[in-house]
Amino acid sequence: MGEIIQLVALVVLVASLAYVLLLIFGNFRIQNATVVSAEAESQFFRTQIAEIMDRRQIIKAQDETSWQGFRKFKVERKFPEGGGICSFYLHPHDDRPLPFFEPGQYLTFKLDIPNQKKQTIRCYSLSDQPLSDYYRVSIKKIPPPKDNPDAPPGLGSSFFHDNINEGDIIDVKAPAGQFFLDVTKPHPVVLIGGGIGLTPVLSMLKEVVTREWRTEVWFFYGVSNGGEHIMKEHLKELAEKFDNVKVRIVYSRPKDEDVEGVDYDIKGRVGVEMFKEVL
Ligand SMILES: Cc1cc2nc3c(=O)[nH]c(=O)nc-3n(C[C@H](O)[C@H](O)[C@H](O)COP(=O)(O)OP(=O)(O)OC[C@H]3O[C@@H](n4cnc5c(N)ncnc54)[C@H](O)[C@@H]3O)c2cc1C
Structure with missing residues (x-):
């Protein structure tokens, strides 16, 4: 009888010990998971902050070097790309640095085209990556519509192709546009x-x-x-x-x-x- 009681007591003791161990292990796992999730959260916030800082730096750089209205640019290079498209490399006439632009943005041009009652305004996307010393636009000369071949060809694009040459000075507005790629964070x-x-x-x-x-x-x-x-x-x-x-x-x-x-x-x-x- 005494042996049975001793055996039952031993089983109860071992079970209690196992229960306590389980509790300790469980607690340890929860603590570990909490640490891991806290680390992941802090990494997430660090990344968010880095992205915000990166974007703020871009905006600051844009603000510092941007301009209001039109600025004079010299056509440094005019390069025929083929397919009726010509690239124009534009250097700021005042030699001051250019603001960073968001890839996808465009420039606005003011053209004084002879025999036009008013100045002609046209937009062209920046076709090169953001660089501090020049901008590039690539312009397709627009022919008359197929169903109206006697109509005049595109006014602005023809003027660029036929009349704008290396050394010419043109009026350009600062890069603008909401269609751009956010490059502060790599993603597919x-x-x-x-x-x-x-x-x-x-x-x-x-x-x-x-x-x-x-x-x-x-x-x-x-x-x-x-x-x-x-x-x-x-x-x-x-x-x-x-x-x-x-x-x-x-x-x-x-x-x-x-x-x-x-x-x-x-x-x-x-x-x-x-x-x-x-x-
Ligand atoms: C944000 C933005 C970015 C752009 N980026 C680029 C770029 O990177 N590269 C680029 O090449 N273009 C770009 N464009 C297009 C560009 O701005 C011009 O719209 C394009 O060059 C045509 O302008 P145009 O003055 O040559 O033609 P328009 O003079 O405006 O003529 C347009 C068409 O109308 C026809 N036409 C003219 N008069 C008549 C008439 N009396 N009867 C019938 N038809 C007539 C012309 O033959 C031509 O086919 C962009 C536009 C925007 C808004």
């Missing part, structure tokens, strides 16, 4: 440009690689054929140099001399069906 991105609509996304792509984003970056560029395909070598170089950058050149109506796999990647139109297949 799909950039899509068609025809001359390449310009803002090209600026985004160049800034992303300059900032050494290691995230997945897709770049779709749709044109009719090789005749419209500009910045060809440059895009090829970027795709070869950065393995996270996937460039897809899409021709809707390739010509006989356009070779799939060499000049372009996909025949068709950039759109949802293509994204479903490729992404």
